[in-house]
Amino acid sequence: MKQLLKHSLLNFFKMDSAVGILLILATLSAMFMANSHLADAYARIMETPVVIMFGQFNIAKPLLLWINDGLMALFFFMVGLEIKREVVEGSLSDKSKLVLPAFAAAGGMLVPALVYVYFNWGNEGAMQGWAISMATDIAFALGILSLLGKRVPMQLKVFLLTLAIIDDLGAIIVIAIFYTSNMSLLSLGVAFALIVVLFIMNKSSVVNNTAYILIGIILWTAVLKSGVHATLAGVILGLMIPIKDNQKSFHQLEHSLHAPVNFFILPLFAFANAGIGFSTVSAKDFTDNMTIGIGLGLFLGKQIGVLSFTFFAQKLGLGSLPKGVSWGAVYGLAILSGIGFTMSLFIGSLAFECHEGSCYDLVDYRMGILLGSFFSGIVGYFVLSKTLPKV
Numbered sequence: 001m002k003q004l005l006k007h008s009l010l011n012f013f014k015m016d017s018a019v020g021i022l023l024i025l026a027t028l029s030a031m032f033m034a035n036s037h038l039a040d041a042y043a044r045i046m047e048t049p050v051v052i053m054f055g056q057f058n059i060a061k062p063l064l065l066w067i068n069d070g071l072m073a074l075f076f077f078m079v080g081l082e083i084k085r086e087v088v089e090g091s092l093s094d095k096s097k098l099v100l101p102a103f104a105a106a107g108g109m110l111v112p113a114l115v116y117v118y119f120n121w122g123n124e125g126a127m128q129g130w131a132i133s134m135a136t137d138i139a140f141a142l143g144i145l146s147l148l149g150k151r152v153p154m155q156l157k158v159f160l161l162t163l164a165i166i167d168d169l170g171a172i173i174v175i176a177i178f179y180t181s182n183m184s185l186l187s188l189g190v191a192f193a194l195i196v197v198l199f200i201m202n203k204s205s206v207v208n209n210t211a212y213i214l215i216g217i218i219l220w221t222a223v224l225k226s227g228v229h230a231t232l233a234g235v236i237l238g239l240m241i242p243i244k245d246n247q248k249s250f251h252q253l254e255h256s257l258h259a260p261v262n263f264f265i266l267p268l269f270a271f272a273n274a275g276i277g278f279s280t281v282s283a284k285d286f287t288d289n290m291t292i293g294i295g296l297g298l299f300l301g302k303q304i305g306v307l308s309f310t311f312f313a314q315k316l317g318l319g320s321l322p323k324g325v326s327w328g329a330v331y332g333l334a335i336l337s338g339i340g341f342t343m344s345l346f347i348g349s350l351a352f353e354c355h356e357g358s359c360y361d362l363v364d365y366r367m368g369i370l371l372g373s374f375f376s377g378i379v380g381y382f383v384l385s386k387t388l389p390k391v
Helices: 004-012 020-032 039-046 063-087 099-120 139-148 154-177 185-203 210-224 231-240 247-272 289-316 329-336 340-353 366-387
Strands: 048-052 057-062
Touching: 004 048, 004 289, 020 039, 020 139, 020 247, 039 063, 048 063, 057 063, 063 154, 063 210, 063 231, 063 247, 063 340, 099 231, 099 289, 139 154, 139 340, 139 366, 154 185, 154 231, 154 329, 154 340, 185 210, 185 231, 210 247, 289 329, 289 366, 329 366, 340 366
Parallel strands: none
Antiparallel strands: 048 057
């Protein structure tokens, strides 16, 4: 029995859809706790203070922010490594195959943001969330795509992966520019100096990953104290680790992050951030402009942006659809890209973070994310199941 259970678990974790399933389970668990007699316990767990102190230096945050600022830095570190690999030897290295997904990603970021702004213009508090519906959750999207099995051509997966990576880059730039506050010039100077050190190490062909990671930990601390969001340190570190002279070690490092990030950090993040309590939710909240802006931004804005920008890029002769990929499949993929979930929750947590005791009295932004992502996943799967060729 023990061997059978072990074998079943190993087979589950090998599935492409495993991450998506875990994220769904984590979300449902959080929502169950937030709407049961365990609600107070759930809130207390998330608010548990955690302090790291060295002499006069200390970092004191509730557990929720350690997950969002600390553990998610590892997720963004993995994203940085993936971007580096794709640029050097993957789908981003071939510029001829990059144009269409790049235009698709641009449309998938611009149009959802405009949809949100349209519904929330004039509401200063709500306008903080304009970037929430720009994001695509690659783990969820690929997980749903994998449910269609061998019917999905490899070129379609590469198109989605390239689009999502560029989308991640866009989200990183947005976080860096628009979601920083109370900057400390001293900490920012330390962070800049450490980035210079990492750059010199990269150019000097230093291939010791441990040295990069140790400096990266200090960099994360400096960025955290600077007022810029700390997860950006993870991206920078990932981009600085060399791959050409360090190929085997680079791939081993990237591979070693997949299991803890996908099967622990992302589900834990979903569990910590998706606990919506419905006791105070009314029917009016579902028709609030912020809920509609996020939900329609993800479900309609994403598909309109991705599909139209891809279409116009091809008509302008800037690129062509990959061989074996139909416009019906691109449309299904465009809908699927509206699954914002993890990245949308992350941006939302930054947008509506309380600053110095000041919080906007708004509806729970997470409702729009869950609704938009849910319909994007269901409808996207249905469209793809109808348009992809039978095997």
